[in-house]
Amino acid sequence: MSALPSSAAALPVPSAAPAPAPAAIGAPALAVDRPGAALFAFGLAGFCSFLGFYASMPLLPLLETVFGVSKAEAALTVSAPTIAVALASPLTGLLARRFGWRRTVVASLLVLPLPMLLAATAPSVHALVAWRFLQGLAVPGIYAVVMGHLSEAWPPGGLGRAMSALVTGNVIGGFTGRLVSGVAADHLGGWRASFVVLAAVTVVAALAAARLLPRGGGLYAAGGAARERARPRDLAEPRLLATFAVGFMVLFTLVATFTYVTFHLSAPPFALGTSALSYLFTVYLVGAVVTPFAGRWIDRVGSRRAITLTLTAAVAGGALTLARSLPAVVAGLTVISTAVFVSQAASTTYLRTAAPPRARGAASGLYVSLYYFGGAAGGVVPAAAWHVGGWPACVGLIALVQVATIAVARIAWRSPTRG
Numbered sequence: 001m002s003a004l005p006s007s008a009a010a011l012p013v014p015s016a017a018p019a020p021a022p023a024a025i026g027a028p029a030l031a032v033d034r035p036g037a038a039l040f041a042f043g044l045a046g047f048c049s050f051l052g053f054y055a056s057m058p059l060l061p062l063l064e065t066v067f068g069v070s071k072a073e074a075a076l077t078v079s080a081p082t083i084a085v086a087l088a089s090p091l092t093g094l095l096a097r098r099f100g101w102r103r104t105v106v107a108s109l110l111v112l113p114l115p116m117l118l119a120a121t122a123p124s125v126h127a128l129v130a131w132r133f134l135q136g137l138a139v140p141g142i143y144a145v146v147m148g149h150l151s152e153a154w155p156p157g158g159l160g161r162a163m164s165a166l167v168t169g170n171v172i173g174g175f176t177g178r179l180v181s182g183v184a185a186d187h188l189g190g191w192r193a194s195f196v197v198l199a200a201v202t203v204v205a206a207l208a209a210a211r212l213l214p215r216g217g218g219l220y221a222a223g224g225a226a227r228e229r230a231r232p233r234d235l236a237e238p239r240l241l242a243t244f245a246v247g248f249m250v251l252f253t254l255v256a257t258f259t260y261v262t263f264h265l266s267a268p269p270f271a272l273g274t275s276a277l278s279y280l281f282t283v284y285l286v287g288a289v290v291t292p293f294a295g296r297w298i299d300r301v302g303s304r305r306a307i308t309l310t311l312t313a314a315v316a317g318g319a320l321t322l323a324r325s326l327p328a329v330v331a332g333l334t335v336i337s338t339a340v341f342v343s344q345a346a347s348t349t350y351l352r353t354a355a356p357p358r359a360r361g362a363a364s365g366l367y368v369s370l371y372y373f374g375g376a377a378g379g380v381v382p383a384a385a386w387h388v389g390g391w392p393a394c395v396g397l398i399a400l401v402q403v404a405t406i407a408v409a410r411i412a413w414r415s416p417t418r419g
Contacts, residue, residue, distance in 0.1 A: 039165040041212035042146050046169025048109055048205045049142045051177040052116045052135065052198040053081055056128075057258055058182035058278040059191050061266040066191065067125040071263055072383040078259050079379035080129045082251075082372045084136025085143075089369035092140045093148070093361055101149045102213055108141030109206035117199040120192040140368060143170075148364035151352050157299070159352060164295030164345045168288050171341050175284035176201075182278020234359035235366065242412030243354045246307065246347045247367050248374035249405040253314065253398050254340040255378030261321065261333065264391035270326055283334040287341035294342040295349075303350035304413040307343050311402045314339035318395045318402075343405075350413060 056063065056077035064074040096104045115135040122128035146166060154162045180201065181194040188197065234240075258281070265272045265280065272280070298306045313335055320332025348367070355363035385393040 037212065038214040039162060041209060041214060042150070042162070043165045043169030043172075044205060044209040044212065045105060045109065045142050045146055046166045047173035047176070048112060048202055048209055049139050050170045050173035051202050051205065052112075052195070053139065053177065054078060054174055054255075054258075055116075055177045055181040055194060055198055056132065058178050058262060058274060058281065059185055059194065060259065060262050061277070062185060062191055062274050063125060063128075069125050071386065072380060073125060075259055075379045075383065076129045077125065077132050078255065079376045080132040081136030081139065082255070082375035082379065084133045085139045086369045086372035086376060088137050089140040089144045089372065090362075090365040092144045093365050095141060096145050096148070101145050102215060104141050104145050105213060106210045108138050108145075109210055112138040112142070112206060113199040113202040116195050116202060120195040120199075136372075140365075144365055144368040147348060147368060148361050151348075151355075151360050151364050156352070160297075160299035160345065160349045161292070161295040163348045164291050164298070167341055167345045167348070168291045171284050171288040171291060175281050175288065178281035178284075179278050182274045182276075185278075186273070186275040234356045235362060237354065237356065239354040239412050240351075240359075240363055242408050243347060243351055243363075244367055244370045245408050246350075246405055247344075247371040248377075249401050249408075250340055250343050250347060250374065251371050252374040252378035252381075253401050253405075254337065255375045256382045256394065256398050256401075257318070257321075257333070257336055259379050260382050260386055260391065260394045261329075263386070264321075264394075265326075265329070269324060270329075280330070280333065283330060283337050286334050287338040290338050291341045291345055295345060298342070298346050298349055303346040303353075304409055306346040307409040307413075308406050310339040310342045310346070311406050314343075315399045315402050318399050322392055322395060354413075 056074075060071070060074045060078070063069070063077060064071060067074070092104065099107075112135065115131050115138070119128055119131035119135065122131055143166075147163070150159065150162045150166065177198055180197055184194040184197045185191045188194075262277050262280075264270075265277060294306075317332040317335030317339065320335065321329045323329060323332075351363060351367055352360065382394045382397055385397045389396075
């Protein structure tokens with residue numbers, strides 16, 4: 001499903017997404033004839049982006065055994081696509097400016113299934129990591145471009161609902177991918193079958209999304225007039241840097257939680273198998289239901305308060321996962337995932353407020369890049385905590401990051417937070 005930081009001021013602005021035309025700054029938002037259908041199409045695009053993105057997560061104990069690798073090496077199959085997204089996101093604006101936002105999204109949707117299918121042919125974990133990296137390169141053309149388009153062109157009063165629709169698509173796609181991955185591995189001939197099935201589903205969903213995506217201008221209208229570029233100092237605005245940091249830490253906590261809890265639950269006293277681990281991600285459905293409604297709540301109470309409340313709940317959810325009771329662990333994971341999804345929607349909503357108008361395109365690309373650097377770090381960094389103290393040490397690290405996220409938002413997001 002996300003947000004998604006080191007200093008953004010040092011990054012080269014020309015390679016980031018383009019800023020709106022000077023005439024567009026302060027102009028009314030793009031009119032949408034069928035906003036409901038448009039939001040559904042954006043949600044479907046988000047579904048495609050994340051259907052196979054974390055597909056290897058429930059397979060980690062299996063991959064560890066099949067390839068005879070360490071937990072950290074197996075976890076690279078989760079981190080590889082997130083690293084690819086982080087590297088490619090600032091560059092998607094070049095494609096979007098050249099071909100238009102819609103063409104860029106459609107092309108990315110149609111390319112996405114190819115590396116997923118080729119991942120099934122991997123003879124080693126290193127080859128699998130490489131194909132997963134190539135899969136991640138296709139995602140920013142969907143997620144980053146859609147987020148930038150919404151940030152610039154969607155009516156401001158409904159931006160929280162729009163971003164929540166995108167996040168909801170991400171959530172449902174992430175859940176479906178994890179579930180299908182584990183079940184296919186157990187019942188259709190091993191881990192390779194998981195990627196074949198997911199590639200096939202992605203083809204169908206991508207064709208549907210390509211047909212339904214609305215046409216319109218906005219941030220990435222092809223063939224428009226020359227646009228004023230963002231300046232480095234625009235991206236050094238403290239609230240914007242704080243938003244990048246929040247996005248980084250939000251995805252860090254989600255990936256860290258659901259990567260390492262699979263190792264925790266596959267060991268005694270739980271000893272869950274691959275299918276059971278995939279069903280664990282059913283908790284994402286709660287977030288899929290809550291997040292669209294949370295969009296209205298974010299519009300009303302503001303991103304700062306939303307982040308504070310949701311991540312406080314996530315810390316409590318993490319404490320629940322320390323119990324030696326599977327229902328308690330599942331309840332804790334439900335709270336964590338839902339809180340993170342709502343936090344992601346709140347953070348992306350605040351991005352419009354934090355970024356100067358001419359820098360919104362560049363800010364969107366950098367936000368997504370740093371968001372996914374956070375996800376990549378979440379797949380690797382907790383390995384050190386695991387070696388020190390297992391799952392309890394990982395929970396402690398995750399809680400520390402969540403508290404730091406709240407502190408950053410409370411200190412830096414002091415202005416009104418409505419889009």
